[in-house]
Structures are given as C-alpha cells and as structure tokens.
Amino acid sequence: MMISCKKAVIICDKAQYKEASLWERMKLNYHLLLCKTCANHSKNNVKLTSLCNQARLSILSDEEKKKMKELFTKVE
Template identity: 40%
Template sequence: MKSKIRVFAPCEEVCQICDKVQYREASLSDKLKLNLHVMYCKTCRQHTITNSKLTKFIKKSKVKCLDHDCKEAMRETIDKALKEQQHQQP
C-alpha cells in the first residue's frame, strides 16, 4: 500500500512539527511541511520564530534540572504539608 505525503498540513499538525524540530525529532517530510506551511500562515510563522528564540534562550541559560531524588523529596514534603493542612481544617 502506498502512503501519500500530504504537503499542506493543518496548523495543529504544524505546531507539533515545530516542537519536533525544536528537539531534533522531525523527519525530512515534516520539515518540508513546516517550511511550506509557514510561507503562507503568519500565525504559524510567528509560533516557529518564538519557539526558536525560546530554544536558544534555554540553551544559553545553562539551566540545571533537579535530579529524580530531589524531585521525590520535594513531592513527599508537599504531600505531607497538604495532609497536615487538611487535618487542621474543621
């Protein structure tokens, strides 16, 4: 069975493709769809520009994420505080 490649994609699909491009997960056909679509869609073109800027800023910022153990400790602390708050309410 032959699969057809649709060149003109809807805006929702193009936004997803834009995100894939940001994380370098887009195929060549996805990139083609994105580039053709942003030629005529001002909204998606602006979204793509904004997304690219965001990616550059995040890379420049050298943000460090918490490791799994820190996240779990924070989650447990928050859960404990919420339970205590619920018990204090009349």
C-alpha cells in the same frame, strides 16, 4: 502537501528537539511560507529554544531530592 496549523505547530515543537523528519520539516516550511500566524509562532519557538540553551538550566535529580526529603524528616 498543505497541513493544518495544529499539525504544523507540533512538527515545529519536534524540530526544536531535532526530532522532526525531513519530510515533516518540508511540510512545515511550506506551511510557514503561507501561514503568518504559524511563522510567528515558529520564530518565537526557536527563540525559546535558544533562551533555554543560553540559560544552561540545571536541576536536581529525583534521587537527590529524595535524599533531601529524608534528611528533612530527621530534622523535624
């Protein structure tokens, strides 16, 4: 039942994207109860997820960037 910290943090990351299974989450929660370091990391990780959602980040698609680059060569 007790998993290593290395495994715990990866499950924690998966959980940020809702990709951890129920069994994984159970193992993670058990680990977090006993491991202060991972519990702290997990808290910050959750915070990072909420910051990213809050910021509503957006990026340009690769296609749009490619178009921009093509335009560049015309200007130069």
